Amino acid sequence: MKMITCIAPINMAVIKYWGKRDEELILPINDSISASLSTDVMCAKTTIVTSALLKENKFWLNGQEQSFDSPRLTNCLRAIKKRADEKLPHLHWNISICSENNFPTAAGLASSAAGYACLVYALAQLYNIEGEISNIARQGSGSACRSIYGGWVRWHKGNSPVGEDSLAKQIVPADHWPEMRLLVLVVNDTKKKYSSAKGMAITTLTSSLIKYRANEIVPRRIEAMEQAILNKNFQSFAELTMKDSNSMHACCLDSFPPIAYMNEVSHSIIQLVHLYNDYKKELTVAYTVDAGPNTCIYLLESEVEDFLSIVNFVFPNNVDDNEYYRGLKLPSIRPLDESIVKDLNLSANKEGLLKYIIYTKVGEGPRVLDDSKEHLLQDDGLPKHF
Amino acid sequence: MKMITCIAPINMAVIKYWGKRDEELILPINDSISASLSTDVMCAKTTIVTSALLKENKFWLNGQEQSFDSPRLTNCLRAIKKRADEKLPHLHWNISICSENNFPTAAGLASSAAGYACLVYALAQLYNIEGEISNIARQGSGSACRSIYGGWVRWHKGNSPVGEDSLAKQIVPADHWPEMRLLVLVVNDTKKKYSSAKGMAITTLTSSLIKYRANEIVPRRIEAMEQAILNKNFQSFAELTMKDSNSMHACCLDSFPPIAYMNEVSHSIIQLVHLYNDYKKELTVAYTVDAGPNTCIYLLESEVEDFLSIVNFVFPNNVDDNEYYRGLKLPSIRPLDESIVKDLNLSANKEGLLKYIIYTKVGEGPRVLDDSKEHLLQDDGLPKHF
Known part of the structure; x- marks a missing residue:
C-alpha cells in the first residue's frame, strides 16, 4: 500500500x-x-x-x-x-x-x-x-x-x-517580488455563464479578432510582461495586465453569440481603479478578470490599506468581518478621508454588491x-x- | 426675407x-x-x-x-x-x-x-x-x-x-426592401457614459484591435452587407449586422480605460435574440447597439408580432400603452403561447427595464x-x- x-x-x-x-x-x-x-x-x-x-x-x-x-x-x-x-x-x-x-x-x-x-x-x-x-x-x-x-x-x-x-x-520564484499582493473582489452574481472551456471554444470559432490578438498582440505583450516582472516594474506590469484583461473580454464580446463575463459591478470596480490611478498620477493598482464577474486586483503591499479603504467606501457591506475578509491578515481598514471622497467624487453603492474579499500573495508551487x-x-x- | x-x-x-x-x-x-x-x-x-x-x-x-x-x-x-x-x-x-x-x-x-x-x-x-x-x-x-x-x-x-x-x-431607396422594420428598445439607464465622439477618440488612441477591425474586418463586411441589401438576403444581413455591432463594442471594451456602452438589459435582449433565432432555426431578428444601452432590432414586418410578444413577456412594463408603444401602428400584441415559454425556458424580468419601444421603418431622406x-x-x- x-x-x-x-x-x-x-x-x-x-x-x-x-x-x-x-x-x-x-x-x-x-x-x-x-x-x-x-x-x-x-x-x-x-x-x-x-x-x-x-x-x-x-x-x-x-x-x-x-x-x-x-x-x-x-x-x-x-x-x-x-x-x-x-x-x-x-x-x-x-x-x-x-x-x-x-x-x-x-x-x-x-x-x-x-x-x-x-x-x-x-x-x-x-x-x-x-x-x-x-x-x-x-x-x-x-x-x-x-x-x-x-x-x-x-x-x-x-x-x-x-x-x-x-x-x-x-x-x-515568488520571493523575487515579495511585495506583490492580490485582492480578489468576489462579486455577487446570479447569471449563468458559459464555462471558460465553452467560452473560449465559441470565441475561437466565431470571433474575427481573436486570431489577431493571439498572433499579433499577445506575443508583444508576453515579452514586455516578462521584462516587467524581471525588473519589478509595476507601471509596465499594471498597464499590460489591465490591457490584456480588456483584450480577452473584448474578444469574448466579439464572439457570436457575444459573451459578457463581466457584470456592472466588475465594470464599476474597473472604473474605480482607473479613477484611483489617475488620482495617484501613476498606476498603483491593476485589475484583471477571468471568465466570470470577480475582479482581481494586483497591487503592492504598501497600497493595500489605501485602496481597500476606498473599495469599502464605494462597496459597503453588512457581512461579519471574519466572513468578509479572507486570507492573509489585512492592515486595519480605516474610514476614508473626506478629502479623497470629494476629490474623486466617490459615492457609496447599495450594500451587498461584493460577496467577500480574499487577500493573498504570490506563493510556492505544489508540495x-x-x-x-x-x-x-x-x-x-x-x-x-x- | x-x-x-x-x-x-x-x-x-x-x-x-x-x-x-x-x-x-x-x-x-x-x-x-x-x-x-x-x-x-x-x-x-x-x-x-x-x-x-x-x-x-x-x-x-x-x-x-x-x-x-x-x-x-x-x-x-x-x-x-x-x-x-x-x-x-x-x-x-x-x-x-x-x-x-x-x-x-x-x-x-x-x-x-x-x-x-x-x-x-x-x-x-x-x-x-x-x-x-x-x-x-x-x-x-x-x-x-x-x-x-x-x-x-x-x-x-x-x-x-x-x-x-x-x-x-x-x-x-427605402422602397427596395419595403418589409424591413425596426424596433428600438429604449433601455432605462442611469449611468453616465462617454459620448460617441469621446468614446471613439479613446478607442482610436488606445485599442490594439481597432485598426485591424477598420482595415481588415469592416472592408469585407461592407461589401457583403451591400450585397445582402441588394439581394434582400435577411440571413446574411442579420448575421453581418449583429457581428458588426459586437465588433464595435469589443473594440470599446479593448480601449483603455475600457468602455462598456451596453448594460445588463442590453445583454439580456441580445441573449433573447440569439435564443429566438435558434428556436426559429434561422436568423429572423437582428440586434444592433450604438453608443448607449438602447438595443435596436431589425426584422421583417411578418416577424414583428411574434417577436414583440416575446419581448413583452420577458420585459414586462406597467406603463400606459400609448406612452409605451411609439411610432407606427403595431399589430395587436397577444399573450405568449405557453408552449413557447416552455420551449425557450423564458422567464419574466422585473418590471420597468425598458422605458418604451419605438416601432419604425426605413424611410426617405430630407425634404x-x-x-x-x-x-x-x-x-x-x-x-x-x-
Missing part, C-alpha cells in the same frame, strides 16, 4: 490564455503568464492511495464520488504511467483519488487548474516520475500547467502538433504534505470524512 | 462608424452602412430665416438658444457658402436657425446626425446649392452624411487628406416642408413658441 498527499496553488493570469488550437490535447493559441498564489490561503489538496487490494479505481472530488472515466483524468493518468518504470510493482495496482479545494468553488476562481496540477504532481510522486510534468497537467486543464510551478510562470504555447513543447516554465493527519483517504482507499 | 423649413431622418447603422482618422475634418477609419428611418416617426426639423434686417446670427436648439460660434456649425456654414453664387444678395445677410427633434434626446438615439443633415440640407436650399452636400453634413457630425439620403446608405471613408471624397451614397404652419421661426427671426 502506498499513500501520498499533496497541495497545489491556484494561479491568476496577467496575460490571458483564451483559445485552443487543439481541443483534445488542450494546446493554446498564445503564450500566457500567471502568478501562482499562496497555498496558505487557497489550494487544492489531493490524496492518492494505491494498493494491490483495491478492487477498482475510485475518484472523489469535493466529497462527491465522480466517474473515473473522464477523458481528462484518464489522459493525465495514461501520460504519467507512460513515463514510469514498468518494473514498479504498484504501477499496475488500482488507485483511489480524493481531491478537495480549501476555497468555495462558488468563488468563481479556476479550481480545475489547481486540482489537475495537484493530481498530476501527486501521481508523479507516487510513480517516481522526474522532470517535466507541466505538459501532462495541461492535458487535465490547460492552465493547470502553470500551477505546477510557484512564483511567476509562463506557459509556452509550443509548436508541436502533439504538444510535447506546450509547457510551463518558471520566470522567477507533498508529510503529516499523516493531512491524508484525505484511509488505508482502504475510502475517504476519511463521510 | 427668406424662410425655409426642412426635416431630415435619423439613421441606424448596420456596419458601424467607430474611429476617426482626422478629428477636425471628421474623417472615419472605415466605411459604414445605415438605413435612414421614417421621418413620420422620428426626425429633426430646422427652420432658417435670413433677412437684411437681422442684426446678428442666432441659433436655437430644442428651445434653448445656443452659441453661434460652435466650430461644427461654422464649418458647415462656411463650406455651404463657399459653394454658393457670390452674387446672391441674401448670401451676405445674417441668419436665424431654429432646430428641433420630434423625439426625446433622452432616447439615446443619435440626434446630431439628423440635426446636422437637416441644417446642411436647409442651408443648401436657402443658397440654391446643387449636388453633393453629404461631405458638408459630415463636418457637422460624421454620421449626418448618411442622413442626407433616404433608404440604405453607405458612407465611403474616402482617401483624400482633406476629405472631399468622404461622402455618402445611396445604395438603394422641404412647404406649409408655412410648419415654420419654427417668425419673420423677425425669433422662435414662434416661447
Whole structure:
C-alpha cells in the first residue's frame, strides 16, 4: 500500500490564455503568464492511495464520488504511467483519488487548474516520475500547467502538433517580488455563464479578432510582461495586465453569440481603479478578470490599506468581518478621508454588491504534505470524512 | 426675407462608424452602412430665416438658444457658402436657425446626425446649392452624411487628406426592401457614459484591435452587407449586422480605460435574440447597439408580432400603452403561447427595464416642408413658441 498527499496553488493570469488550437490535447493559441498564489490561503489538496487490494479505481472530488472515466483524468493518468518504470510493482495496482479545494468553488476562481496540477504532481510522486510534468497537467486543464510551478510562470504555447513543447516554465520564484499582493473582489452574481472551456471554444470559432490578438498582440505583450516582472516594474506590469484583461473580454464580446463575463459591478470596480490611478498620477493598482464577474486586483503591499479603504467606501457591506475578509491578515481598514471622497467624487453603492474579499500573495508551487493527519483517504482507499 | 423649413431622418447603422482618422475634418477609419428611418416617426426639423434686417446670427436648439460660434456649425456654414453664387444678395445677410427633434434626446438615439443633415440640407436650399452636400453634413457630425439620403446608405471613408471624397451614397431607396422594420428598445439607464465622439477618440488612441477591425474586418463586411441589401438576403444581413455591432463594442471594451456602452438589459435582449433565432432555426431578428444601452432590432414586418410578444413577456412594463408603444401602428400584441415559454425556458424580468419601444421603418431622406404652419421661426427671426 502506498499513500501520498499533496497541495497545489491556484494561479491568476496577467496575460490571458483564451483559445485552443487543439481541443483534445488542450494546446493554446498564445503564450500566457500567471502568478501562482499562496497555498496558505487557497489550494487544492489531493490524496492518492494505491494498493494491490483495491478492487477498482475510485475518484472523489469535493466529497462527491465522480466517474473515473473522464477523458481528462484518464489522459493525465495514461501520460504519467507512460513515463514510469514498468518494473514498479504498484504501477499496475488500482488507485483511489480524493481531491478537495480549501476555497468555495462558488468563488468563481479556476479550481480545475489547481486540482489537475495537484493530481498530476501527486501521481508523479507516487510513480517516481522526474522532470517535466507541466505538459501532462495541461492535458487535465490547460492552465493547470502553470500551477505546477510557484512564483511567476509562463506557459509556452509550443509548436508541436502533439504538444510535447506546450509547457510551463518558471520566470522567477515568488520571493523575487515579495511585495506583490492580490485582492480578489468576489462579486455577487446570479447569471449563468458559459464555462471558460465553452467560452473560449465559441470565441475561437466565431470571433474575427481573436486570431489577431493571439498572433499579433499577445506575443508583444508576453515579452514586455516578462521584462516587467524581471525588473519589478509595476507601471509596465499594471498597464499590460489591465490591457490584456480588456483584450480577452473584448474578444469574448466579439464572439457570436457575444459573451459578457463581466457584470456592472466588475465594470464599476474597473472604473474605480482607473479613477484611483489617475488620482495617484501613476498606476498603483491593476485589475484583471477571468471568465466570470470577480475582479482581481494586483497591487503592492504598501497600497493595500489605501485602496481597500476606498473599495469599502464605494462597496459597503453588512457581512461579519471574519466572513468578509479572507486570507492573509489585512492592515486595519480605516474610514476614508473626506478629502479623497470629494476629490474623486466617490459615492457609496447599495450594500451587498461584493460577496467577500480574499487577500493573498504570490506563493510556492505544489508540495507533498508529510503529516499523516493531512491524508484525505484511509488505508482502504475510502475517504476519511463521510 | 427668406424662410425655409426642412426635416431630415435619423439613421441606424448596420456596419458601424467607430474611429476617426482626422478629428477636425471628421474623417472615419472605415466605411459604414445605415438605413435612414421614417421621418413620420422620428426626425429633426430646422427652420432658417435670413433677412437684411437681422442684426446678428442666432441659433436655437430644442428651445434653448445656443452659441453661434460652435466650430461644427461654422464649418458647415462656411463650406455651404463657399459653394454658393457670390452674387446672391441674401448670401451676405445674417441668419436665424431654429432646430428641433420630434423625439426625446433622452432616447439615446443619435440626434446630431439628423440635426446636422437637416441644417446642411436647409442651408443648401436657402443658397440654391446643387449636388453633393453629404461631405458638408459630415463636418457637422460624421454620421449626418448618411442622413442626407433616404433608404440604405453607405458612407465611403474616402482617401483624400482633406476629405472631399468622404461622402455618402445611396445604395438603394427605402422602397427596395419595403418589409424591413425596426424596433428600438429604449433601455432605462442611469449611468453616465462617454459620448460617441469621446468614446471613439479613446478607442482610436488606445485599442490594439481597432485598426485591424477598420482595415481588415469592416472592408469585407461592407461589401457583403451591400450585397445582402441588394439581394434582400435577411440571413446574411442579420448575421453581418449583429457581428458588426459586437465588433464595435469589443473594440470599446479593448480601449483603455475600457468602455462598456451596453448594460445588463442590453445583454439580456441580445441573449433573447440569439435564443429566438435558434428556436426559429434561422436568423429572423437582428440586434444592433450604438453608443448607449438602447438595443435596436431589425426584422421583417411578418416577424414583428411574434417577436414583440416575446419581448413583452420577458420585459414586462406597467406603463400606459400609448406612452409605451411609439411610432407606427403595431399589430395587436397577444399573450405568449405557453408552449413557447416552455420551449425557450423564458422567464419574466422585473418590471420597468425598458422605458418604451419605438416601432419604425426605413424611410426617405430630407425634404422641404412647404406649409408655412410648419415654420419654427417668425419673420423677425425669433422662435414662434416661447
